[in-house]
Structure formats: C-alpha cells, structure tokens
Amino acid sequence: MLRIAICDDERRARDMLRFSLEKILQEDKEEVVYEFSSGAVAVRWLKHHPGEIDLLFLDVEMEGISGIETARQIRIFDQKMYIVFITGFPDFVFDGYRVQALDYLLKPTDQGRLNELLQLVRNLVSKSFNEQFTFQNADGIYRLYLTDILYCYSDRRKVFVVTRNKTLSLYAKMEDVQNQLGAEFIRIHQRFLVNATAVEQINNKMVVVDGRELPLSRSLKAEASTKLAKVMLGEGIS
Incomplete structure (x- = not known):
C-alpha cells in the first residue's frame, strides 16, 4: 500500500496533480489519502500521524511557510518519508537536497516524469517493507x-x-x-x-x-x- 499526500496552497494545483496521479495509481494498492492547503497544516498533521504517509508532494512557493521550510520542520520528526517538491523554478533544487528531498517536478507536471518518479518510490518502499511494522487502529x-x-x-x-x-x-x-x-x-x-x-x-x-x-x-x-x-x-x- 502506497499512501500519498499533496501539499499546495492552490486548490486547482492540488486537483491537477491528484488527477494526474489517479491515472497511474495501482487500484486497491495506492491512493492519495490526504491533501493539505498549507505547510503549517501539513507539519501539524504529519507530526501526530507518524508513518501514515509514504510520499509527500510539496509545493515550494506557498503563502505562509514555504515548501522548503515545511520540509525542514518535517525532517525534525520524520527522516524517512519521501518528499518530492513541485516548483515552477528549477533553481531551488540545491535547497531541496538540504532537506533530503527525493526529487522534484517542474510545473506543469509531465505525466511521463511523474510515472517514472512513482515507480522509483514503489521500488524504494518495497525494499524497505521487511524493515517496517505495519498495523491499523481506529x-x-x-x-x-x-x-x-x-x-x-x-x-x-x-x-x-x-x-x-x-x-x-x-x-x-x-x-x-x-x-x-x-x-x-x-x-x-x-x-x-x-x-x-x-x-x-x-x-x-x-x-x-x-x-x-x-x-x-x-x-x-x-x-x-x-x-x-x-x-x-x-x-x-x-
């Protein structure tokens, strides 16, 4: 099960990315489970739900705290979640490496590039499955x-x-x-x-x-x- 979240302060951008993902997600095995409208909301929720998200698509240019700052705060309590930045400006990429970002996507998102990245995450999650304890509660x-x-x-x-x-x-x-x-x-x-x-x-x-x-x-x-x-x-x- 691959659990994905999207963080972007623009509703249209979240909808477009979710629509692109839903075209390539494996049915009954992968889903977009949460969407966040700000970095502050994402940090607060993720801090209280450890291990519930495998992959976070995070917009860099947001109102309030930026995507880079959001990732920095997340890394304080979660070093293992995969983070992929979404941006219209490739120059930021070096900042992304400082918060252990897996990769980045340029807007508008290319479907082929998105598919390649999702397959990479699938492989990484599969390799680490035996190192994890998965369970469900209320x-x-x-x-x-x-x-x-x-x-x-x-x-x-x-x-x-x-x-x-x-x-x-x-x-x-x-x-x-x-x-x-x-x-x-x-x-x-x-x-x-x-x-x-x-x-x-x-x-x-x-x-x-x-x-x-x-x-x-x-x-x-x-x-x-x-x-x-x-x-x-x-x-x-x-």
Whole structure:
C-alpha cells in the first residue's frame, strides 16, 4: 500500500496533480489519502500521524511557510518519508537536497516524469517493507521502521508500541506482535517486549530503554539477559 499526500496552497494545483496521479495509481494498492492547503497544516498533521504517509508532494512557493521550510520542520520528526517538491523554478533544487528531498517536478507536471518518479518510490518502499511494522487502529494505518520502535507493552487486549516521539496502540496479542517484529525484539516480561538494539542497561530486576526502567521477570531473566547482552556487546542474536 502506497499512501500519498499533496501539499499546495492552490486548490486547482492540488486537483491537477491528484488527477494526474489517479491515472497511474495501482487500484486497491495506492491512493492519495490526504491533501493539505498549507505547510503549517501539513507539519501539524504529519507530526501526530507518524508513518501514515509514504510520499509527500510539496509545493515550494506557498503563502505562509514555504515548501522548503515545511520540509525542514518535517525532517525534525520524520527522516524517512519521501518528499518530492513541485516548483515552477528549477533553481531551488540545491535547497531541496538540504532537506533530503527525493526529487522534484517542474510545473506543469509531465505525466511521463511523474510515472517514472512513482515507480522509483514503489521500488524504494518495497525494499524497505521487511524493515517496517505495519498495523491499523481506529486512527488509521501506521507503518513504523523497526529501528524507531523502542519497546512494546500489553494492557488488557491492547498492545502499545513506543517510539521516542509517540506511543501508538492496536488490538493484538503480544505473541503475534513479537512474531511480526522479529528476532531483535526480546520478551523480558509477560507484558513487555524490547528492541534489543535500544537497550542501555540490564540488571537483575530491570532493563533500561531510553532512560525508562522496564521490569525483567524471573522466568525470562536468564534467556533475555543472554540475548540482550550479546546485542549490547555487538555479537548479534543467533
């Protein structure tokens, strides 16, 4: 699933780009899910919905904050979303590289160029799929990179996924989440699962992740401590 957003302060420009995209999007797999009329609105929404957008088409010349400034603010909390600038002036392109823009399109958008760029993003997203955890809750679909997840914990019927910036929840069993996340996520307690690469300290009673003390159960202590110690010493998990 490729999720796309458009940010442009001109309604006509958003409509034209969406129409061009809809000609080439793969049905039931890709869609334009959000449109923003200003950079400020885009930054505010994206900050509270991590992982919900894969590709953002961002106009450079907007009222209020510019596209470049919008991208700069987005990069403070999201380094992985693909950003493509839309502009009538190619001279800005060097500024785009400073905010890790994937590419840029000149207005009016060429359909062939748009198709090439979309295929590039498809390939990039496909390659990174195994490095991500995708799930859905009442607020939408989220795709988090495994390296961004610090730990998970369960409470009643929910599993809470904790990153440095946010905590998200889903209805699931901890065992199922553990299987999806993979070998580097270690069960340290019936209710806690940690990213071994994020662990800062282990002792007899707890595991410290990002300054937070998590309980280490007696029944899992020996196995979990051995696996975590190997990762902390750079030996990896066998």
